[in-house]
Amino acid sequence: MAIIIDEKNRLIVQGITGNQGRFHTTQMLAYGTQVVGGVSPGKGGMEVDGIPVYDTVFAAVEAQNANASVLFIPAPFAKDAAFEAISAGIKVLVIVTEHIPVHDEMEIVDYAKRNGTTVVGPNTFGIVSSGKCKIGIPPNQFFIEGPIGVVARSGTLTYEIVGNLTANRMGQSTVVGLGGDRVVGLSFVDVLEKFERDPQTKAVVLVGEIGGNAEEMASLFIKDMTKPVVAYIAGKSAPPGKRMGHAGAIIERGKGTFNAKVEALQVAGAKIAALPFEVPGLLREVMG
């Protein structure tokens, strides 16, 4: 099983001829993802790493029956590219691009919702159903198949935690990066619901951070979950009023504090890791 993506996904890469697009196409192929095409306007007919390049998403979908896409497109052009993918019938759209204007993000998420497209990101590392399919940019070697579902707002911190899991021989069902921006396609609750129903997933790791109320909303759902949840919240030492990189990671007017999040999650029954490397030990405790 696993959630959102699996070995059957046929992926296209929008922006495949750019530096990042090219590099990560190679990495995704190496992981075993079925990359079936790339899109780069004006460069149709080329090949990248043996993968055919098309001028439009429609052409790539027609020729390759693609159902997923990943965007390596600069922020000013990301909305156009995302709209193109959604209107061409792409079902899973992963937007790696950071610094997309928030008004564009609201439009992308809105259009996707009306067309039944799942948007992962923007400003995400992507999504990995370990051993089956990777869409995005995480380093391949740390993602091995297993029973742990991981959902996170932040990329590198997720690698840190997944790296720790893998070092402790705890594989992952699916690892989902929601994205670091204020408006993203998936919420913690959307993903937790899927993990709760997924037979492969036996326990869930939630990686949150200060700011916003996403973790508080998640705790309302965790309260009724049958599967155990271990959470790590980044930003314990962050001062209020300072935006810590991510658009959402700021303690504003006393809201979104570390303590409020930890308390809400604990009340809901989640175990809290004080530091990233404590996660595997806590999982072992809750999984018995």
Next chain:
Amino acid sequence: MVTSSEEAAQVAAEIGGAVVVKSQILASKRGKGGGIKFASVPEEAREAAVSILAMTVQGHKVGKLLVEEKIQIDKELYLAITVDGSAKKPVIIASSQGGVNIEDVPDEHIVKSYVDITVGVYPYLGREIARRIGLTGKPAADYAKLLPLLYKCFKGKDAELVEINPLVISRDNLIAVDSKFTVDDDALYRQRDVPYVEDRTSIEKQAHDLGLAFVELGGNIAVMANGAGMSMGSLDTLVHYGGSPANFLDAGGGTGTEGTAKALELLLQTNPRVIFINIFGGITRCDDVANALIQVKKTREISVPVIIRLVGTNEEEGVKILNDHGIQAYKVMQDAAAKTVEIANGG
């Protein structure tokens, strides 16, 4: 807008009646801080200006004043449009109780209305919200005209927040007495006519110009990590071991050798006792980071110890580059963090 007490008196004389003298700063709660004063004659306006210009209000030095007619306030309202991250939509927040901090207004006096962005905001929504906050007659009709205009400004200018507080009813007229307007940093490339007002420290501004997220924290361990979450995790881990970070620095994803080298140069400006670099490469390649460190070491003396943890994409290449230059890289974050704190605390 004036910058001296003489000008303030002159403007007050031109208005010819009671005026209000307001400090123009990038913060709210000016009134509570003494940054707003009333004057009935020009001489009083001059005195008010002298005293406000000498003030620091809510941590901001006052450089500019607005002198305007004192209006009769029959009622103060609150109206704002902002982005709701959990709803993924714009939200209109309206209240019949304005002039105060909206957080202090009880929920039952706040009307929230989410905007369907494919439809936008039309006068009917203004009429409905006006009804729900108890407006009638001319103010209600004006409110219905105002709301679509405010939304047009919010969307057209890529705002994260437009806020009118208070929105005053004065002799049946609606008057925006004070407002706040925040534009999305990520949209500035297409909002070139929006004046940029700097509220960063000098080093934070330098970092911003380099495309890096940087926050000064005042400790003695300079920190560089890739990714906002990892950067926060690094700070939390250092603090856990008893360390005191000098900064938050997200070197970003896929920054490359050049950008990473500039980030390192920036860290050296904070005069730290030790530099902690924590990289888990995804889109960032470990060899780029290693090359950057070597490059900076070559071009200038780094007099403080550097502790580097380097794993992820192109890890082997990166570690080899460091080893070739006699630098050892850590593999485990907590080991590197513990060592860093030991050095910083005089070990």
